[in-house]
Amino acid sequence: MNIPLTSNPRVIIIGGGFAGLSLAKKLAKQELQVVLLDKHNYHTFQPLLYQVSTGGLEPDSIAYPIRKVLKDYTNFFFRLANVEEIVPKEKKVITDIGVLKYDYLVLATGSRTNFFGNASIKANSMVMKTIPQSLNLRSLILQNFEKALLKSDLNERNALMNFVIVGAGPTGVELAGALAEIKKGILPKDYPDLDIRQMQINLVQASDRVLPAMSEVSSKKAEHFLEKLGVNVWKDVRVLDYDGEMATTETDVYFNTATLIWTAGVKGATIKGVDDKKFLISGNRLKVNRFNQVEGFEDIFAVGDIALMTEEKFPKGHPMMAQPAIQQGKHLGDNLLRLMNNKKMRPFKYRDKGSMATIGRNKAVVDLPKFKFQGVFAWYVWMFVHLFFLIGFRNRVIVFVNWVYNYIRFDREARLIIRPYVKKVKNA
Amino acid sequence: MNIPLTSNPRVIIIGGGFAGLSLAKKLAKQELQVVLLDKHNYHTFQPLLYQVSTGGLEPDSIAYPIRKVLKDYTNFFFRLANVEEIVPKEKKVITDIGVLKYDYLVLATGSRTNFFGNASIKANSMVMKTIPQSLNLRSLILQNFEKALLKSDLNERNALMNFVIVGAGPTGVELAGALAEIKKGILPKDYPDLDIRQMQINLVQASDRVLPAMSEVSSKKAEHFLEKLGVNVWKDVRVLDYDGEMATTETDVYFNTATLIWTAGVKGATIKGVDDKKFLISGNRLKVNRFNQVEGFEDIFAVGDIALMTEEKFPKGHPMMAQPAIQQGKHLGDNLLRLMNNKKMRPFKYRDKGSMATIGRNKAVVDLPKFKFQGVFAWYVWMFVHLFFLIGFRNRVIVFVNWVYNYIRFDREARLIIRPYVKKVKNA
Numbered sequence: 001m002n003i004p005l006t007s008n009p010r011v012i013i014i015g016g017g018f019a020g021l022s023l024a025k026k027l028a029k030q031e032l033q034v035v036l037l038d039k040h041n042y043h044t045f046q047p048l049l050y051q052v053s054t055g056g057l058e059p060d061s062i063a064y065p066i067r068k069v070l071k072d073y074t075n076f077f078f079r080l081a082n083v084e085e086i087v088p089k090e091k092k093v094i095t096d097i098g099v100l101k102y103d104y105l106v107l108a109t110g111s112r113t114n115f116f117g118n119a120s121i122k123a124n125s126m127v128m129k130t131i132p133q134s135l136n137l138r139s140l141i142l143q144n145f146e147k148a149l150l151k152s153d154l155n156e157r158n159a160l161m162n163f164v165i166v167g168a169g170p171t172g173v174e175l176a177g178a179l180a181e182i183k184k185g186i187l188p189k190d191y192p193d194l195d196i197r198q199m200q201i202n203l204v205q206a207s208d209r210v211l212p213a214m215s216e217v218s219s220k221k222a223e224h225f226l227e228k229l230g231v232n233v234w235k236d237v238r239v240l241d242y243d244g245e246m247a248t249t250e251t252d253v254y255f256n257t258a259t260l261i262w263t264a265g266v267k268g269a270t271i272k273g274v275d276d277k278k279f280l281i282s283g284n285r286l287k288v289n290r291f292n293q294v295e296g297f298e299d300i301f302a303v304g305d306i307a308l309m310t311e312e313k314f315p316k317g318h319p320m321m322a323q324p325a326i327q328q329g330k331h332l333g334d335n336l337l338r339l340m341n342n343k344k345m346r347p348f349k350y351r352d353k354g355s356m357a358t359i360g361r362n363k364a365v366v367d368l369p370k371f372k373f374q375g376v377f378a379w380y381v382w383m384f385v386h387l388f389f390l391i392g393f394r395n396r397v398i399v400f401v402n403w404v405y406n407y408i409r410f411d412r413e414a415r416l417i418i419r420p421y422v423k424k425v426k427n428a
Numbered sequence: 429m430n431i432p433l434t435s436n437p438r439v440i441i442i443g444g445g446f447a448g449l450s451l452a453k454k455l456a457k458q459e460l461q462v463v464l465l466d467k468h469n470y471h472t473f474q475p476l477l478y479q480v481s482t483g484g485l486e487p488d489s490i491a492y493p494i495r496k497v498l499k500d501y502t503n504f505f506f507r508l509a510n511v512e513e514i515v516p517k518e519k520k521v522i523t524d525i526g527v528l529k530y531d532y533l534v535l536a537t538g539s540r541t542n543f544f545g546n547a548s549i550k551a552n553s554m555v556m557k558t559i560p561q562s563l564n565l566r567s568l569i570l571q572n573f574e575k576a577l578l579k580s581d582l583n584e585r586n587a588l589m590n591f592v593i594v595g596a597g598p599t600g601v602e603l604a605g606a607l608a609e610i611k612k613g614i615l616p617k618d619y620p621d622l623d624i625r626q627m628q629i630n631l632v633q634a635s636d637r638v639l640p641a642m643s644e645v646s647s648k649k650a651e652h653f654l655e656k657l658g659v660n661v662w663k664d665v666r667v668l669d670y671d672g673e674m675a676t677t678e679t680d681v682y683f684n685t686a687t688l689i690w691t692a693g694v695k696g697a698t699i700k701g702v703d704d705k706k707f708l709i710s711g712n713r714l715k716v717n718r719f720n721q722v723e724g725f726e727d728i729f730a731v732g733d734i735a736l737m738t739e740e741k742f743p744k745g746h747p748m749m750a751q752p753a754i755q756q757g758k759h760l761g762d763n764l765l766r767l768m769n770n771k772k773m774r775p776f777k778y779r780d781k782g783s784m785a786t787i788g789r790n791k792a793v794v795d796l797p798k799f800k801f802q803g804v805f806a807w808y809v810w811m812f813v814h815l816f817f818l819i820g821f822r823n824r825v826i827v828f829v830n831w832v833y834n835y836i837r838f839d840r841e842a843r844l845i846i847r848p849y850v851k852k853v854k855n856a
Contacts, residue, residue, distance in 0.1 A: 002578055002621070041570060042844045058488035058826075060842045067618040068841065077621065080574045080845070097578055131846055142469060146508040150430055150525055190495040193430070193505065394833045394841050398486075398826060405822045413496065413822050414488045416470045417508070418559055419847070 019304030020108035026333020086273030114265035167264030168205035290347035447732030448536035454761020514701030542693035595692030718775035
């Protein structure tokens with residue numbers, strides 16, 4: 001990999017998400033050699049992926065070049081690489097561009113979509129964890145309407161205009177709301193020769209409320225907002241299967257749909273070598289102690305979605321979202337520096353800053369630890385917080401310009417099929 | 429195609445570029461049914477593609493949804509389609525989504541890259557006529573540097589950092605200049621462990637000056653600007669072949685390069701059915717009369733790059749660029765309306781508004797019919813004109829924000845490998 005050997009200890013960080021980058025910034029200009037590996041050359045601001053899928057934002061405005069983050073840190077090396085395996089006994093990482101030894105290894109690999117073993121759903125559904133995936137969804141949504149225009153068979157046409165979103169967490173709720181706004185404001189003008197009233201947006205949740213990780217009042221209000229926007233909310237309905245044409249459920253509800261978007265679960269993105277059952281607990285996450293050390297290892301750490309750390313208040317681990325990742329990344333940075341200086345590491349403690357979701361124009365729900373609110377003000381807070389956490393001044397300006405424009409003009413101009421999405425062959 | 433039959437005559441326009449859209453706007457709200465066919469659902473602002481390739485602009489800011497252009501025109505139908513053949517005798521157009529009859533047909537198909545029959549160059553070189561192509565080039569440029577980092581063989585590393593641009597028209601010159609600025613301002617920071625001085629930018633032109641379609645003073649000044657930026661300008665050198673590793677020329681100059689970008693020629697994008705040799709003259713363009721009627725047809729018109737119309741001042745036809753396309757599109761719109769009203773059509777006359785090219789920061793050349801100037805002021809004029817002709821208020825703002833940011837910060841943040849470019853297998 002052409003990375004020089006120095007007398008400083010080498011820390012390898014796998015993953016340039018919220019956790020990996022927060023950690024990296026802490027290690028800047030220290031007597032450590034830091035190697036950051038990622039399979040993309042950019043950081044993705046995942047909370048806004050649904051706006052890329054729905055034409056509200058250009059993909060480049062929520063991506064940020066990792067090399068630019070690190071450009072002033074002389075002790076840093078970035079490599080675009082897929083990590084294939086970790087060999088803890090030999091302290092080495094095997095990648096598609098070579099093998100590298102570490103002194104300390106930090107897994108910040110995040111999470112991937114969890115299909116709970118259903119190969120048919122995996123093969124036929126759309127997901128939204130990366131920018132290319134979100135662009136595929138954007139293309140497919142638009143292609144569906146272009147195709148629907150050509151169908152004289154009413155059932156085929158309606159299936160193309162029927163969108164089923166499985167999972168009513170923040171991603172599912174936000175996507176459903178955005179689709180509902182497109183249905184109202186854009187599609188009738190873009191497709192005057194289609195009866196857009198036939199477009200259905202179905203949000204399907206296995207449990208008894210939307211946004212189950214938030215407060216009950218937020219769930220209720222979010223559901224109310226969704227219904228006001230015309231989204232069909234299905235609670236206590238578990239999707240069992242999807243063959244590319246029909247989605248079946250445990251109840252007698254079924255959906256004829258050309259598009260099923262799966263946001264119903266994530267799991268830790270483990271890597272061979274530390275994915276043994278003994279390290280893993282629920283959701284494929286690696287059990288870590290309060291110092292983010294992976295159980296059974298002193299020199300392997302995990303931060304963010306991949307790490308499962310229990311605290312008294314979080315017996316099932318922290319929520320898999322940006323805040324715990326950022327806080328753990330920073331904290332581990334401090335701890336690694338303490339370790340270098342032969343000081344005792346300090347246990348991590350999660351400061352819950354709350355959570356939020358937006359449903360649409362002027363409609364959001366915010367749960368702060370001591371205060372919950374919904375509606376217009378929540379919507380402003382949501383926007384402010386997202387702009388604040390977005391990396392890069394240019395990105396913030398571009399996103400802000402888009403939001404102002406979209407708000408004033410009731411528009412979303414990135415409705416572009418740049419690369420058509422070609423559905424893979426259906427599995428048998 | 430599900431397009432209703434009405435008593436109004438039907439005009440089919442193939443292509444939503446400058447010519448097609450200018451024409452379409454003229455036909456709005458007239459007693460005509462207009463069907464616009466394009467293989468993309470957006471208009472591409474081609475003059476700025478090179479900025480997408482070099483990370484200066486996001487692709488979505490130079491694309492504009494065609495349906496949005498047409499949304500207030502009730503007599504318009506857009507269809508996303510590939511036109512496969514035209515059958516003039518039956519007045520019908522055959523596409524991948526069905527067959528459609530026309531009363532009047534307008535070809536506004538533009539141009540495609542001309543490899544002058546060289547299959548090896550076609551298979552191994554990069555081009556920049558569409559947004560996906562420009563994104564492929566952006567990915568490849570960045571992938572090259574990521575790869576170069578891993579090479580210990582100096583020749584291999586240098587080949588990855590050697591960029592050969594064939595053709596010193598505006599596209600080639602602008603791309604070379606942009607690469608030179610990246611070399612200077614961005615790459616040394618992004619790749620501190622690479623010796624970026626080894627990066628070569630070669631601009632190869634078969635004739636004896638760059639920008640051969642512009643004035644001699646502009647050519648000279650542009651060449652001076654390019655050399656100041658560190659571009660190697662090769663004149664009177666014709667590239668003969670490229671196998672993916674080495675480019676050979678008619679002289680003893682040759683280039684070991686992993687990246688050859690071909691901007692050395694375009695040809696009319698003809699369609700089967702009106703591509704007979706008898707309609708075509710040089711550059712694969714369709715010979716049209718002063719009313720844009722394709723020779724031999726009364727009901728088939730051609731506008732823009734695909735059309736070759738001679739005037740006294742333009743014995744070889746108008747230049748293949750935006751201005752003639754826009755003017756012909758508008759003019760044909762007027763003529764079609766005159767035709768409907770049984771009035772005589774008026775002959776087209778090109779108003780030459782001049783041409784321009786930018787080489788880099790504060791460096792551009794402008795040829796107006798009566799006035800030529802170069803340097804900072806030319807650069808401002810270039811930017812103003814490009815913003816003015818860009819379609820869409822949001823696009824203008826986004827491009828403007830990017831330009832201001834890039835100018836102040838000496839930066840280009842869209843250096844993202846969103847979809848890695850995978851080189852096709854080399855041809856034998």
